[in-house]
Amino acid sequence: MYRFLLTPRWLAGVTVALAAVTVCLWLGTWQLGRFQDRLATHRATDRPAAGAIPLEQLLTRDQPLVTTTTVGRTVLATGGYDTAHQLLVPSRLLGGEQGYFVLTPLRTDEDPAVAVVRGWAPDPPAADRVPAAPTGRVTVTGRLQAPEDSGRRGAIAGGLPSGQLGTISPAALVNLLPYPVYDGWVAADAAPAGLTPVADLRPQDGNGLTLRAFQNLGYTLEWFVFAGFVVFMGFRLALREAEVARDRALGLTESASVI
Structure with missing residues (x-):
């Protein structure tokens, strides 16, 4: 009955269905992986601060990028602030209020420097009123943050005056600093007088558990439903063809094949 x-014709149809x-x-598995990555990032950032670990031990030559397991970790960075390349990062919200970050590169003992956000201050930015960074050798403790997506802040970055930065990322800093920087950046635990610490920032631009993460989960379900629908329709067509073949064998119908 199922020789058809x-x-x-049916071999081609089954091949297309399997593909x-x-x-x-x-695609469903890939979307599920994306959701799990965002969930891991959210959990990593929400966890209590663990013991501080030197930055050079967390970001190594073998693993130089910030990952879901390292973002949000408390790190130590030792070196000297490069006050000549201090930058202001505008359009930053803290507690629902618009303001700007004060970013000062820290030249570490290792080859790369690290971008340190020393704190937040309300708008409008005034470089002459930004608290000066300490001189000499310092040790900074803070939370490691992932690099920001330059594409999401392209509109902010465009047309900024000198001394301001739209996106905190190595790609944006490479054109402003005469030395390499670590991946990501550090939000300092302590801020000088006049600035507010930003160490408890959650990942920005949808890197945490946001609507985008649940969109990935929704797409996962959609692709699995599509796969199930293909299998269901294949069985339905096969059963229908079997019924036609049986009726034809009994001389009840001369209907053509369903596919």
């Missing part, structure tokens, strides 16, 4: 499955199911399952 061996015909070229469609494979693609749907792969």
